[in-house]
Amino acid sequence: DTEVTQTPKHLVMGMTNKKSLKCEQHMGHRAMYWYKQKAKKPPELMFVYSYEKLSINESVPSRFSPECPNSSLLNLHLHALQPEDSALYLCASSQVMPGGETQYFGPGTRLLVL
Amino acid sequence: KNEVEQSPQNLTAQEGEFITINCSYSVGISALHWLQQHPGGGIVSLFMLSSGKKKHGRLIATINIQEKHSSLHITASHPRDSAVYICAVGQGAQKLVFGQGTRLTINP
Numbered sequence: 491d492t493e494v495t496q497t498p499k500h501l502v503m504g505m506t507n508k509k510s511l512k513c514e515q516h517m518g519h520r521a522m523y524w525y526k527q528k529a530k531k532p533p534e535l536m537f538v539y540s541y542e543k544l545s546i547n548e549s550v551p552s553r554f555s556p557e558c559p560n561s562s563l564l565n566l567h568l569h570a571l572q573p574e575d576s577a578l579y580l581c582a583s584s585q586v587m588p589g590g591e592t593q594y595f596g597p598g599t600r601l602l603v604l
Numbered sequence: 605k606n607e608v609e610q611s612p613q614n615l616t617a618q619e620g621e622f623i624t625i626n627c628s629y630s631v632g633i634s635a636l637h638w639l640q641q642h643p644g645g646g647i648v649s650l651f652m653l654s655s656g657k658k659k660h661g662r663l664i665a666t667i668n669i670q671e672k673h674s675s676l677h678i679t680a681s682h683p684r685d686s687a688v689y690i691c692a693v694g695q696g697a698q699k700l701v702f703g704q705g706t707r708l709t710i711n712p
Contacts, residue, residue, distance in 0.1 A: 521698055532690055532702035533647070546699060578645050589654065590634045590694035595647035 494596035496581050502602045505571060511599045513564040513581030521545075522564040523593065524556060525580040533580055539564060540586055571603045607631045610691050610703035618711055623678040625706045627691030630672065634694040638665050638676050641688045641705070650676070652694075681710045 494515045503509050513522065521540050525533035538546035539558040553575075555567040564581055578600050582593040608629045617623055627636070638650040651658050651665040653674070658665050662681075667674040678685055691703040 523698070527645075532692075532705055534702075535699060538698050540698065580645070580647065582647075584698070586698075588634075590652070590696070590698065590700075592637070592649045592652045593700070594649065595639075598645040600645070 494581055494583055494594050496579075496596035496599050498599055499597065500600050500602075502604065503568065503571065504604055505573075507571075508567070508569045510568065511566040511579055511581075511601075513566075513583075513596055514562055515583040515594070515596075516562055517583065517594065518561075518585075519583035519594070520561060520586045521584045521591075522558060523582040523584075524564070524566050525582065527578045527580055527598070537566075568601075571601075573603050576601055576603045606704065607701050608691055608693055608703040610689075610706050612706060613704065614707045614709075616709045616711065617681055619682060621681050621710075623681050623685070623708065623710075625676045625689050625691075625708070627674045627676070627703055628672060629674075629691075629693045629701075631693065631695065631701070634696060636667055636674050637692040637694065637700065638674075639690040639692060641690060643687075647690075650689075678708075683710045683712050686710050 497512045524536040527533045536550045537556045542558045553570050557565040578598045580598045581596040584591040584593045611626045635654045641647045662679045664677040688705045690705045692700040
């Protein structure tokens, strides 16, 4: 299984809603990532988990809350988002190697905040 | 100035043409990655390289560490190669810094 899955594919939420994005991989990867991508822009790194511990937080607003319950699962909890948070949210995973490793990306969740 | 610069930003070519996309970077890297993103969002990793040259099918990636430059070549281009190609440099084990992408369109 060389796949990273993400659910839901699409999400529409109001600014007062609470929702969660889910990411799953069964490749035995111990690093997992959340990226945000706006239209016609490259992905921006949000968070990295390494061995289920948060290792990188790129100064993301607290309305985004990541969680890594086990080595296969990564969640992104959303609360009180703003319309400018509308974007494609990509999850990725990789092995943990000193020189870096190939990242495997999921198909993304397209989020619209009204 | 971005740490990773790609050129061209947009490229349109006819089917069968040889394609070259360039990437220059200004920071120390652990590795350089070439990624492909089709409309709809999915990103596929094409290559990770830290020296020399790699080939996979019709795709070839090269890197010159001294000149801080990499190229992605596509031979015998096909309309299905139409996508955004992104160069990203690894900083440390897990952080990638992305270029702005090159939008490639191959016309039949």
